[in-house]
Amino acid sequence: MITLSIDAMGGDVGLGVTVPAAVAFLAKQPNANLIMVGDAEQIRADLLALNAPMNRVEIIHATQVVEMDEAPQMALKNKKDSSMRVAIEQVKSGKAQAAVSAGNTGALMATARFVLKTLNGVERPAIAKFLPAQDGHLTLMLDLGANADCTAEQLFQFAVMGSELFSALKPNRAPARVGLLNIGTEDIKGTEAVKQTFKLLKDSSLNFIGNIEGNAVFTGEVDVIVADGFVGNIVLKTIEGAVKFMGNEIRQEFHRNMFTKLGGLAAKPALNGFKQKLDPRRFNGAIFLGLRGVVIKSHGGTDAVGFAYALEEAYHEAQADSLQKIQDGVAAQLAAYQEKKVLAEQASMADGEV
Amino acid sequence: MITLSIDAMGGDVGLGVTVPAAVAFLAKQPNANLIMVGDAEQIRADLLALNAPMNRVEIIHATQVVEMDEAPQMALKNKKDSSMRVAIEQVKSGKAQAAVSAGNTGALMATARFVLKTLNGVERPAIAKFLPAQDGHLTLMLDLGANADCTAEQLFQFAVMGSELFSALKPNRAPARVGLLNIGTEDIKGTEAVKQTFKLLKDSSLNFIGNIEGNAVFTGEVDVIVADGFVGNIVLKTIEGAVKFMGNEIRQEFHRNMFTKLGGLAAKPALNGFKQKLDPRRFNGAIFLGLRGVVIKSHGGTDAVGFAYALEEAYHEAQADSLQKIQDGVAAQLAAYQEKKVLAEQASMADGEV
Numbered sequence: 001m002i003t004l005s006i007d008a009m010g011g012d013v014g015l016g017v018t019v020p021a022a023v024a025f026l027a028k029q030p031n032a033n034l035i036m037v038g039d040a041e042q043i044r045a046d047l048l049a050l051n052a053p054m055n056r057v058e059i060i061h062a063t064q065v066v067e068m069d070e071a072p073q074m075a076l077k078n079k080k081d082s083s084m085r086v087a088i089e090q091v092k093s094g095k096a097q098a099a100v101s102a103g104n105t106g107a108l109m110a111t112a113r114f115v116l117k118t119l120n121g122v123e124r125p126a127i128a129k130f131l132p133a134q135d136g137h138l139t140l141m142l143d144l145g146a147n148a149d150c151t152a153e154q155l156f157q158f159a160v161m162g163s164e165l166f167s168a169l170k171p172n173r174a175p176a177r178v179g180l181l182n183i184g185t186e187d188i189k190g191t192e193a194v195k196q197t198f199k200l201l202k203d204s205s206l207n208f209i210g211n212i213e214g215n216a217v218f219t220g221e222v223d224v225i226v227a228d229g230f231v232g233n234i235v236l237k238t239i240e241g242a243v244k245f246m247g248n249e250i251r252q253e254f255h256r257n258m259f260t261k262l263g264g265l266a267a268k269p270a271l272n273g274f275k276q277k278l279d280p281r282r283f284n285g286a287i288f289l290g291l292r293g294v295v296i297k298s299h300g301g302t303d304a305v306g307f308a309y310a311l312e313e314a315y316h317e318a319q320a321d322s323l324q325k326i327q328d329g330v331a332a333q334l335a336a337y338q339e340k341k342v343l344a345e346q347a348s349m350a351d352g353e354v
Numbered sequence: 355m356i357t358l359s360i361d362a363m364g365g366d367v368g369l370g371v372t373v374p375a376a377v378a379f380l381a382k383q384p385n386a387n388l389i390m391v392g393d394a395e396q397i398r399a400d401l402l403a404l405n406a407p408m409n410r411v412e413i414i415h416a417t418q419v420v421e422m423d424e425a426p427q428m429a430l431k432n433k434k435d436s437s438m439r440v441a442i443e444q445v446k447s448g449k450a451q452a453a454v455s456a457g458n459t460g461a462l463m464a465t466a467r468f469v470l471k472t473l474n475g476v477e478r479p480a481i482a483k484f485l486p487a488q489d490g491h492l493t494l495m496l497d498l499g500a501n502a503d504c505t506a507e508q509l510f511q512f513a514v515m516g517s518e519l520f521s522a523l524k525p526n527r528a529p530a531r532v533g534l535l536n537i538g539t540e541d542i543k544g545t546e547a548v549k550q551t552f553k554l555l556k557d558s559s560l561n562f563i564g565n566i567e568g569n570a571v572f573t574g575e576v577d578v579i580v581a582d583g584f585v586g587n588i589v590l591k592t593i594e595g596a597v598k599f600m601g602n603e604i605r606q607e608f609h610r611n612m613f614t615k616l617g618g619l620a621a622k623p624a625l626n627g628f629k630q631k632l633d634p635r636r637f638n639g640a641i642f643l644g645l646r647g648v649v650i651k652s653h654g655g656t657d658a659v660g661f662a663y664a665l666e667e668a669y670h671e672a673q674a675d676s677l678q679k680i681q682d683g684v685a686a687q688l689a690a691y692q693e694k695k696v697l698a699e700q701a702s703m704a705d706g707e708v
Binding site for chain 1: 487488499502503535536537543544545546548567568569570571572573581583584585587588589590591592593594595596597598599600602603604607608610613614616617618619620621622623624625627628631632
């Protein structure tokens with residue numbers, strides 16, 4: 001059995017989204033239990049109204065709610081009994097294998113770091129997400145906004161974590177193909193930090209396929225895309241904007257006149273298929289990587305369908321025991337990196353003596 | 355009359371693209387003349403075969419061609435009689451008001467910088483491009499890849515040049531709305547360089563609307579988007595990839611079965627309208643900004659339709675005398691910036707004496 005803890009009050013809507021999502025999720029996953037944290041009375045009433053299997057849900061009362069625009073440090077300081085924090089504490093105590101929240105990203109990251117701490121060898125946690133690519137391929141991209149300025153070592157750690165996560169979730173596949181997001185495929189391209197990261201990745205035992213450009217997000221040629229949080233977040237928002245823009249443009253074309261409107265009716269099955277394929281709710285659920293516990297961030301404005309996808313993401317990670325695999329992978333890569341560093345220093349010292 | 359010089363040999367195809375594009379362009383713009391640089395005999399033969407108005411075309415022979423994968427410094431050193439270089443020299447000498455090339459971007463930028471030099475007050479030239487947004491709006495984005503690591507001063511200069519260019523090309527509009535590409539709209543977001551740029555833009559007389567996120571590329575809420583060349587290039591390639599990916603996904607949905615195929619036939623007019631609207635050839639023609647002359651870079655793999663759009667871009671810039679406006683704008687902003695700097699230093703000195 002896998003238990004997930006849910007920040008039931010998080011997100012733009014709160015209970016109106018989290019409770020129906022929880023009920024749908026329980027119906028789909030018979031081997032899962034839930035802990036729902038927040039206004040206990042209200043949660044119970046909402047669950048009962050939807051005929052939830054109450055024997056599979058534990059309700060924990062929390063007196064506070066972190067606001068969507070609250071400063072992370074204020075939430076950390078003043079909201080010690082928030083639904084968000086208490087949900088994460090269920091992971092810390094081992095009662096839950098993963099926590100899911102649609103709350104304020106900054107506060108969630110700060111609280112998760114404070115409560116759970118980072119893995120050994122990881123300087124900064126990162127935010128990762130699966131993005132749709134050609135032929136149903138899913139591309140994992142990180143960091144999506146946790147860290148604006150990154151060192152080469154941090155980017156390298158993101159690559160290790162992303163590779164381990166991908167392999168944990170797709171155990172039948174060859175080692176994850178890791179690409180470094182850059183402005184050209186040649187070794188010499190990019191910012192100073194990215195050039196250094198290229199060297200670290202090339203020397204590592206990861207399946208590093210080299211620099212990739214922005215379009216590779218969609219081609220399926222790469223499994224894990226590494227970028228700093230500034231670039232990653234801008235790319236993510238650009239993709240969201242592009243999907244929305246193109247959807248609007250298609251709609252406009254079909255509304256141009258009577259003929260195109262009729263054409264639109266005839267094309268409805270295909271257009272609906274297209275819409276469904278790229279429905280952002282299906283890709284809801286960003287993964288906080290590098291913490292001593294699984295935390296999934298749902299989009300704050302999603303509905304019950306979208307939030308249920310975030311619960312699925314958490315469930316699959318807990319099931320795959322991705323955390324242990326990431327921890328082991330980071331430890332192994334770190335040891336190899338340190339060994340190489342010592343050997344390199346040794347070699348240069350020997351050189352000096354000649 | 356406006357005269358454009360064309361690197362007739364540039365691009366993946368060369369004459370097979372540049373000559374038909376030139377002929378189409380001359381038919382469309384009766385007030386334009388062309389200088390075509392390259393293999394004179396071949397150019398003449400190709401023009402004659404297409405019944406070009408020979409009295410409006412000057413042919414200048416050049417013995418060399420810069421290869422698409424040639425290192426910029428090698429092109430600069432060894433290809434002094436290349437079609438690319440001689441085309442740019444026509445702008446330097448004043449015979450042409452703008453040069454257009456589909457050649458190697460790095461070599462074109464290096465040659466343009468060497469031959470034309472940068473404007474006073476501009477440290478680094480940038481590459482800018484108009485991108486399609488909602489309701490037919492065009493958003494100018496820069497830098498798209500000329501400079502990977504940028505200082506705040508350089509980003510500020512890009513903003514000034516972009517604003518002046520936009521206003522020169524859209525003289526009837528209010529001052530260009532300038533946005534800084536970032537990972538959130540709050541002042542405190544972003545990398546160190548971006549945070550400093552925010553301050554410079556806020557203190558300037560530009561119509562700065564603040565930080566914008568990746569999706570704003572498509573909403574029409576901003577006219578000029580400022581980013582460093584690393585972020586800008588990745589965003590550009592991501593957009594290109596997204597458009598291609600979504601086009602493929604739609605096509606797949608319409609090919610799923612007999613019914614969707616029939617639906618596709620009925621939807622053809624609308625789908626074609628959509629395809630046309632976002633046809634990348636319509637947005638061909640990247641602008642090199644910050645040089646003492648107008649240079650337009652066409653996509654290397656475009657066809658004659660796309661190359662003709664790049665010629666149109668050059669023509670409109672020459673017609674709007676964008677260069678003079680950019681030069682004046684940069685000078686004015688630079689003077690204001692220096693004045694503020696001196697006053698600030700003065701103020702802090704006075705403070706020190708108290």
